[in-house]
Amino acid sequence: MDHERIIYIYDYLSRYTDENHDVSISQIQEHLANVCNLTRVKNVTIRRDLDRLTAMGNHIVKHNREHNTAYYALIDKGFSFNEIRFIVDSISINKFLTAFQKKTLIKKFEGMCSDAEIRQLISRIVLNERCSSTLDLLENLDKIHRLIGERQKIDFEYGKYDETTKQIAYYYKKR
Structure with missing residues (x-):
């Protein structure tokens, strides 16, 4: 039960907090009660779970505001928002990926963003539909990297x- 609660708290923080948005312990309690069916979780328990998440290497910041109420935010989620935006924009204009591949990859990066950041990403994304549906760029790149790692020659058709x-x-060349 403790492990599930910590995962729910981490998921809530990663989804609803960032550099500009934070949440209070009462908001976390409300989320645990309404969404996760974990009622009667005490403030001390949530603070202890936040300390555990911080000890595990997560960058959770605490801000004290009015009436000395503590607000928490998960800041560093692996990539900065600008890095994610750059990657998502690169994916969206890539002419070698199909629309399905683009949407799948972008969905994975959305999982690293808060809801507010996802709204910023979505407003900028325009998918390029020019790709051949039979071309699987990611699979081909994986094969090329594997062959290079094995120091094998690759036949290229130009x-x-x-x-x-x-x-x-x-014409063909071996590289």
Whole structure:
């Protein structure tokens, strides 16, 4: 039960807090009661769980505000928001990924953002639909990296457009 509660608290902090948004212990209690069916969790228990999460290496900051109420936020989630935005923008304009691959990858990065940050990401994303549906860039890149790691040669097929014949002339090279 303790492990589940800590996971619920971590998930809540990662979803609803960031550098600009924090939550109080009463908000965490409300979330645990309404969403996770964990009623009667005491303030001291939540503070102890927050201390455990901090001891595990999570960057949780505490701010004291009016009436000496403590507010908490999970700050460092692996990538900064600007890094995630850059990666998501790069994915969204990539012409070699299918729309499904783009949406799947972007969804994974959304899991690293708070809800407020996700709204900022979504407002900027425009998916490029020009990719061939049969091309699996990620699988091909994985194969290339594996072959390079094994120090094997790779056959590349290059094409050059010939103006006179109006066709592409292909040639091969081993690298």
